[in-house]
Amino acid sequence: MRKNLIASVAFLLASSTAVLAQSATDGKVKIGILNDQSGVYADFGGKSSVEAAQMAVEDFGGKVLDVPVEIVNADHQNKPDIASNIARQWYDTEQVDAIMELTTSSVALAVQAIGKEKKKIDIVTGAATTDLTGKACSPYGFHWAYDTHALAVGTGGALVKQGGDSWFFLTADYAFGYSLEQQTSDYVKSSGGKVVGAVRHPLSSQDFSSFLLQAQSSGAKVIGLANAGLDTSNAIKQAAEFGITQGGQHLAALLFTLAEVHGLGLEAAQGLTLTEGYYWNRDDESRAFAKKFFARTGKMPNMVHAGTYSAVTQYLKAVQKAGTDETEAVAKQLHEMPVDDVFGRGGTVGANGRMIHDMYLLQVKKPSESKEPWDYFNVLATIPGKEAYIDPAKSGCNLVK
Structure with missing residues (x-):
């Protein structure tokens, strides 16, 4: 009986341990x-x-x-x-x-x-x-x-290939903007292009006029918008008022998504090149x-x-x-x-910790090309994950052996 009791207790302890192991803490x-x-x-x-x-x-x-x-x-x-x-x-x-x-x-x-x-x-x-x-x-x-490297490879790489080999950056003044500017600059230079200047603006800027005038006077073929959200939308709207794209310069929205295109509208956003990791109408x-x-x-x-x-x-x-x-x-x-x-x-x-997956190079459609609400992009290319992201061994992370 004693042996049976010990065996029963051992079984119950093992069972309770298994239950604890298969549970939330x-x-x-x-x-x-x-x-x-x-x-x-x-x-x-x-x-x-x-x-x-x-x-x-x-x-x-x-x-x-x-x-x-x-x-x-x-x-x-x-x-x-x-x-x-x-x-x-x-x-x-x-x-x-x-x-x-x-x-x-x-x-x-x-x-x-x-x-x-x-x-x-x-x-x-x-x-x-x-x-x-x-x-x-x-x-x-x-x-x-x-991440900023994937955006640089996608949007930056596409525009350099199309002849946009001189760049001026309009950059959000915090870690994201600096990283996006640096990554894109490095990619432009490695592809044979040059960076002629840059200016930084505060987050949530309402007036981009002085920044855009500096970009316009730089003569750069591409003005890289190293910002996001409403900052990018406002910069694009005000660039149109200055006739920047009509003057031959190209705006590169380095972080622009479907949400911002919808807010801006196809009339203003048409022709923009951007990179996303997902497109709903794919x-x-x-x-x-x-x-x-x-x-x-x-x-x-x-x-x-x-x-x-x-x-x-x-x-x-x-x-x-x-x-x-x-x-x-x-x-x-x-x-x-x-x-x-x-x-x-x-x-x-x-x-x-970097999840490596394909990215998509997209171009905003003309209003006449859109077939239904939210049908905003033409997919120009799929960028394989191994090209889009930094090799973990070269990332500078001390966890990578």
Whole structure:
């Protein structure tokens, strides 16, 4: 009887250990979407990214490891200090397991540093700087939708090939703008072009006249807009007032997405060349996803929205495969698992946390070419992921052996 009792106790202990191993650490899985919901990037990601995250949870079944999945969200107002305070509160007191989206590079860098300190996962879909998977990389940090190198290779490379071999940059005065300007400059120079000058402007500028006049007087064939969101839209509108494109100079919107084209309108945006990691009207699968997203938001998704859906989905798959939401185990799975969904087809994750996937070189259609609402792009080329992104071994990340 004693032997049977010992055996029974051992069996119960083993069973309880197995149950604990296949469970969330606090009885739930909680994901935070932290982004700009009221400022210059509100259309770029904003509340629509929150909807994309919620869509991913619902499509996954609402649970993982038999516990509910909860999405929380907050507006960081493009301020790293506000974002840092929210991230610390989420991680320390609200049991948030992972933070995602993180529009604005300065914010993403700040939150990733906190995640590294606290051993918590972040997956960036809204910010662009390559530092996230370079000198500021983290074993728990992942960069999903795009980055400044991919934009430089796509838009910058296309325009140099078309004869745009002299550039002047109009650059947002923070980490994202600097990175985008540098990456594109390096690519232009390596392709035989030259950079004749640059000027920096504050985030959320209303008046670009002095900056545009400097760009116009430079005589550069291409004016590279190393900014995003409403800053890019406002610069394009004001450039038209100065007759810059009519004078023969080409505007390169280095980070411009479907959301901004819709806000600007085809009449003003026609002919612009840009690079995205997703286009809703590419094939039947992307159209089906986009129409589902449209039913919830009243808009078609850009790469940030689709990338957020992908990031949440992949995180939940990693939790499921790991059998726990414990950070080290989930991060290991995120590094090892292939990515194959409506956004990241055939994607892989490098040792530096960079998700490598194809990008698309797009040109905005003329109004007469558009066949239906939101039909805004011609796909000029597919840029293979290995060309679009920096080789992890050359990224400057100290995690890469």
